[in-house]
Amino acid sequence: MRTVYVNGDYLPETEARVSIFDRGFLMADGVYEVTSVLGGKLIDFDGHAARLDRSLRELDMQAPLGRDALLDIHRELVRINGIDEGMVYLQITRGSDGDRDFVFPDPETTPPTVVLFTQAKPGLADNPAAREGIKVVGIDDLRWARRDIKTVQLLYPSMGKMMARKAGADDAWMVEDGFVTEGTSNNAYIVKGGRIVTRELSSDILHGITRAAVLRFAREAQMAVEERPFTLAEAQAADEAFVTSASTFVTPVIEIDGVPLGDGTPGPVATRLREIYLDESLKTAI
Template identity: 40%
Template sequence: MSQVYLNGAFMAPQEAHISPMDRGFLFADGIYEVIPAYNGVLFRFDEHLIRLERSLAEIAIHNPHSREEWRHLCETLIERNGGGNLSVYLQISRGATEKRDHAFPNPPVAPTVFMMTGAIAIPAADSPDTASGSKAITLDDIRWARCDIKSISLLPNSLLRQQAVEAGASEAILLRDGFVTEGSASNVFVVIADTIITPPKSHAILGGITRDLVVELCRSHHIPIEEREIPENQLRQADEIWVTSSTKEIVPIIQLNNAPVGDGKPGQVWKKVARHYVNFKRRLCGQDQE
């Protein structure tokens, strides 16, 4: 039976109860992280924790654990859920208060810490020669101005993703003032004339761990890559489009707004980067990914 973690204890999911006065429930006042593990090995753990620490600091929530304590909790939860290929979801809210008030509680209350795991499907990057690719649509970026904070306030993202699903696509690529920001749950890359381009980090996008690793791998393997703004017309004319996330890794987009991207198949640059990504992952976490 699966287990979750809540405020110091491991338990069955149906035994986990959170106060309705919790500010995560009332105000979406909290931060989350998703950390993949392959063969039970946490992938890019330090990078994920650095982002978690930054997001907590940005909204002034006390970090309840040291980095090593977080590692121990994550590894214990993975073990209690059978190991293998799992994602660890962890969420920290500002905690439960006696009354509903927009202002932060003073004095502060103890944060609420919740963790659970989920299965990771075999990513497309693991089989680049047989991957089929995904579809996306473009939508206006209706989210707030601090998308660099990994907030649990995800209603705009959910609305955008649902529009994509209803249009028969797997992702929405977002546009703000005529430029690409990111996907509803991913970062975006395009390939134009064999050069990879991704939007630079700013308050308008979440600094993705997979995004950063793709940039790092491209530079270490001398694959041309630029971090710069992508106008909408360049997105529509791109030879390749990819989206990246921690659990789906690097996904080729073969159709945008019902029009083929390139020749309508995963591109050669994507295949090259996917192989580098998988090789890196297997060196870190072991060979058996299935």
């Protein structure tokens, strides 16, 4: 049985409790982060901690814990639960003042709710999807306009994954005004003529921690990177494509809306970037 963390206490998961009046439950009024664990160490923790602080500021929420305290909790959960490969999920909500109201509760009297738990994922670094590639379909992007804030408001991305499954695909790329924004839980890229193309940072997409690392490693490896929007048609005509996220690292895309990319197998750029990302990230894991 897993041990989880709830508001200062380490508890068996069956004993963990959060109020039914918590605003995360009633209003999706909360933010989250997911940090991968490889070899019992946290990957890119500082990036996730920095983005967490930004998300809290954007929602005018107080940070209940500093970076070092959060790191200690992450490490303790990894230790207690014996996680070698997997993830640590962190969620902070605006808490509960004992009733339901659209107006924010007074932060001086209503502390945030802080929850963390681990997920064991043996084989995370050697995922078959990385060797075989995934298939995606395009769907309309119907989310709210602040996708740069990593909120727990994940209903539409969940619906998008189910749309993809119904279509016989692995995931969906969301499209707005004719251009791909991102995947349901990842950033999206295409490769044409050796040039990596991905949408630039804005409020339209999540500012991916893995995205930042992968683009840095790509530039260090003298790969050309172009940050701009691209269409599904452009993606279908690309040499290869891939997605990045904290839990999937770099994963090749081999088909878009039924159209195979290249020879329908993972391309060399995505394959090499995954190797570089894992090698470099493990060097700085904590």
